[in-house]
Every structure is written in structure tokens, then in C-alpha cells.
Amino acid sequence: MLVKFTNYHRAQSLEDAHKTLQKDKSNTIVGGGLWLKLSRREVDTAVDLAGLDLDLIETTDKTIRIGAMTTLTQIEESDTLRQIASGILVEAVSEIMGRQLRNVATLGGSIIGRYGFSDCITPLLALDARLDFHERGIVSLQDFLTEKGKVDDILKAVVIDKTKAKGYFKKVKKTAHDFPILNVAVVKSEDGTRIAIGSRPAVATLAQAAMDHLAAATTIDKKTITQAARIAKESLKYSTNHRAGAEYRAHLAEVYTRRGLMEVNGLED
């Protein structure tokens, strides 16, 4: 255990959790606790959200609300989420390490750290997810990812639309267990096409220039898609780390963006 707590507090309500979080700068929320364990810091009070009914997947006419404490296994086994955009969120989650980890890891914990290697953030960004915070209210995931620093609010849920969309997700990895070298998600709905590329190795971002290219095209054919994939490669920054080089990542981004766009448009690659 690298992180050390002096106190553990099981919150009785969201307000209680929020107040406790504000009491000391070092205080922190416990999600699944997996990454928290590995952080080297001393915490006065760890605030546990278990028991606040934040582990539910709820649907309305137009949206699906996934509680921040929902485990990755719950997502993996959700028939509701399997119906959304070809089930890309379910697919992405089911490839994350082993079942033991997915039984403990929470969706909120996976998002709040803005981890570059996250396989949850990329499909959610393509699905235009919104984050529902206790104090701030609704914030788009896209905006949240551009913010820096510690989050002093409590994430209650992730909200996505119940759209009839086609989706594609690809995680490039070396072994079943591994973090992604790169991941790509594409969602095509009646509102247009969204492309998210993650683990570059920076946190996922939209390939906005490629999306604009597609939005401006009068016809979506193989040529347009090939151009959009090239733009996705050239308009985003890719870096090198111990998993892969920048050039390789950029190449993968182009290849899998093209394949994703072909698939969601029903075209043969």
C-alpha cells in the first residue's frame, strides 16, 4: 500500500461526502481504490461513496445514466449498454484486464483520473458523454478532459444518449492483460460522426479536424474516409513511451480510424 489514510469515512449522503472532501486538501474519494492504492501520498480522510446508490444503470426515454460507482463488470453485463452504438462501451470494458479487476474498478474512478491509458474514456468521448457532478452539475466529458488538477467535486453519474448509432472500438495491445498502445472509437449517429483517439499516450481526444472533414463532405465514400483517417493521423499529437513510438501510434491511428469509419458506414475495407 503506497497511499496512506489516517481516517476512513463512509459517506451517509452526497452532501456529507462533499463536506468531508472539502475539509482537508489531502482528502480523497475512494472509487474502486485500485489506482488510489498505487499513488504515493498521505491522505487525511478517504471518503467512500459505497452505499449511496451510485452503482446503478438507469434509463429514461432518451438517456442512459451510469452511476459513478458502477463497476466495469456491471457495464460488461449490461444488456442496455450492449444495445448502444454496437455495444462499444461494453466491448471496451470487457477487454480491460481480468474479471477480478473489473469487479472492483468503477466507471467514475476510471474517468476522474483522466488516465491516458483509459479504455473507458475513448468510447464515452465518441458517445458524447456528459458527467453529472454534485456541485457543478452537467459537464461534457470533452470539456472535463481539458481541465487540469485535482477534482474537488463528486462525480455522480455518466450520461449518454439512447441514440440509434453505429459504433466501432479498437484497442491495440500486446497481450490480453496489457494497457492499450492506442485505442480508437467511432460513432455514427443521425447527428454526425464522432472519432475519439486515446492512449496516444495522452488522454483521449476527439479527432475534430477529421470529423469536420466528414461533416463537410457531400458523400461518404472510401476516398472521403481515407482522407479523414489521414487527417486524424496528421492533426493530432502522438508521443513515444515504453509501449510504442510516436510514429507507430500515428500509423495505427490512421489505419483504425479508416477501418472504423468504413465499418460504421457499412463499407468494405
Added chain:
Amino acid sequence: MNINGRKRIFDIRPDELLADTLRRHDYTSVRKGCDTTSCGVCTILIDDEPVPSCAYLTVRAEGKKITTVEGIAEEAERLAGCFGDEGADQCGFCNPGIALSVHALKLSAKAPTEENIRHYLVGHLCRCSGYQSQVKAIRRYLGDTT
């Protein structure tokens, strides 16, 4: 908490992890390997689902049903026999975690397929067997007992 059918009460630190608590109280089948939730040797069952005890706060286990290999001893022995027959282990360090995941699989699926077995084995690192023989052994074991 209820461990292997027996109610236990422990004094713990706020930041204590379940693997440490269990080992301190002589549940020594619970092993610590990578200590980063990557290798699977610390796997235990909480309410019949496998979890990495090296990353699970003990305080969160309050009131829950905990199962270690000591709690499924007969079943683990039969599985170990199948592992022996198929040449599926050498050092045996990963076996308790795998035995618990196989037990969880049995509880969750009436007729587990090979795909189900492989799905549950992800997250268990073994540096002796290469996994093929383990899959064979688990299929043999499940065929014998389900």
C-alpha cells in the same frame, strides 16, 4: 465479515488491504505477488465474485462473504488432481487464485464453455504452464463435477 462460513471480527487500520488482513490471520493461501492487481495470485471471492485482495480495502469487506481456498478445500484438491493429470502446473504459486476463479465460474454458469474458462483465466498470470494445459485441466474438472 464472514470468512469461509465463519464470522470473524478484526481490528484493522483504515488503509489496510484485505490480503494483508487475511494473511495476518493465517489465511495463507492468499498470496501476494505483484501487489499491483496484475497477477491474480491474491484473488479471493467476495460474495462469490473474484476480486484482487491486494487492492481491496478491508473496511469495505465488512458484512460480506469472503471465500479463500481454505473454504473450498475439497474442490481445490479435485482441481489440483486435474492440474496434475494434465501437467498444468509446476510451482503452484498461482493455483489458489485460479481455483477460486474456477469456483466463481462454476457458480455463475451452469455449463461453462472454453470461452468462459479463458475469460475467467484472464488476470491470472502463470509463468510455468503456458495456459493450454490449464484450460484442459479446468475443462476436465468441470466435466467431472458439473
